Amino acid sequence: MVEEIIKRLEKVFPDKLELNFSTPFELVVAVVLSAQERDAKVNEITKELFKKFNTPQQFANASLEEIEKEISSISFYRKKAEYIKQISQILVEKHGGEVPKSIEELEKLPGIGRKSANMILYNAFGINEGIAVDRHVLRVSQRLGLTKQQKPEKAEQELMKLVPKAQWGKFSNLLILLGRYICTAQKPKHSECPLYDLCPSIEL
DNA sequence: CTCCCGATAT
DNA sequence: ATATCAGGAG
Numbered sequence: 062m063v064e065e066i067i068k069r070l071e072k073v074f075p076d077k078l079e080l081n082f083s084t085p086f087e088l089v090v091a092v093v094l095s096a097q098e099r100d101a102k103v104n105e106i107t108k109e110l111f112k113k114f115n116t117p118q119q120f121a122n123a124s125l126e127e128i129e130k131e132i133s134s135i136s137f138y139r140k141k142a143e144y145i146k147q148i149s150q151i152l153v154e155k156h157g158g159e160v161p162k163s164i165e166e167l168e169k170l171p172g173i174g175r176k177s178a179n180m181i182l183y184n185a186f187g188i189n190e191g192i193a194v195d196r197h198v199l200r201v202s203q204r205l206g207l208t209k210q211q212k213p214e215k216a217e218q219e220l221m222k223l224v225p226k227a228q229w230g231k232f233s234n235l236l237i238l239l240g241r242y243i244c245t246a247q248k249p250k251h252s253e254c255p256l257y258d259l260c261p262s263i264e265l
Numbered sequence: 266c267t268c269c270c271g272a273t274a275t
Numbered sequence: 276a277t278a279t280c281a282g283g284a285g
Binding site for chain 1: 283
């Protein structure tokens with residue numbers, strides 16, 4: 062079931078995020094900005110933002126106001142500016158300016174939770190330590206009958222048993238795109254879905 | 266569970 | 276008008 066899902070989705074979607082980034086650190090910033098926000102919007106903002114600052118050192122030295130100004134059209138921009146500055150300071154002071162490659166260290170960063178940590182590990186470093194379960198992955202997994210859990214952390218535990226470890230990151234990336242474009246929250250586009258015939262939610 | 270927060274789809 | 280959006284912290 063899961064193998065078939067991945068096989069079909071791979072034909073339609075790429076195994077990557079739609080967030081633009083050129084370094085692991087840029088991905089960290091983009092992921093923080095993407096909370097409750099659309100990727101297109103984040104990309105609009107990071108395009109200009111990364112011209113001004115794109116290293117932890119630069120963000121750590123920037124004032125909160127400078128950062129806020131660059132991202133003010135995004136949701137929760139004050140909190141996000143604060144997180145980005147704090148993360149930058151921590152990376153400079155405790156990680157030699159590098160993004161840590163463990164889920165424990167990533168989760169300690171303010172504004173980075175389990176979902177973001179998983180997303181960064183796979184998409185920056187190719188590491189499969191967990192499955193990033195966001196709203197899309199949760200919704201699509203439930204509709205496909207892969208889990209009935211309502212909480213992302215619980216759903217992740219169940220999904221990790223169903224999906225081969227080597228495919229965790231890919232699975233998440235593919236389900237996000239399916240959820241974004243086809244298996245949408247409202248009015249899912251069943252007729253365009255590559256998983257139409259194996260989805261238990263359709264003939265209800 | 267509430268707050269953070271603005272843009273956009275419906 | 277208002278519901279929702281690639282969450283996380285307190």
